[in-house]
Amino acid sequence: MAIVDQIKNDPIPKELAFSPEEYAAPVAHVQANMAKQSLDLIITSLRPNLGYRTGYDTSLASAYAIGLVAAEGAVWIHCVE
Numbered sequence: 001m002a003i004v005d006q007i008k009n010d011p012i013p014k015e016l017a018f019s020p021e022e023y024a025a026p027v028a029h030v031q032a033n034m035a036k037q038s039l040d041l042i043i044t045s046l047r048p049n050l051g052y053r054t055g056y057d058t059s060l061a062s063a064y065a066i067g068l069v070a071a072e073g074a075v076w077i078h079c080v081e
């Protein structure tokens with residue numbers, strides 16, 4: 001359990017591939033289109049769509065993951081990782 005304690009005490013820093021603004025732009029675009037179509041929620045599971053709409057990217061192509069994009073506010077990811 002020493003490794004678990006080490007990670008808790010000195011976590012790996014979060015590194016983003018792009019700036020937060022670059023992640024927010026596609027979400028804002030999707031949410032604007034959702035408003036035009038009176039959609040409250042989009043659920044996506046296809047990897048390219050998941051990456052575009054949420055910024056979530058994984059090399060585990062067969063792993064379960066879905067993205068939930070609400071008409072306003074946060075984006076949620078539900079995954080096995």
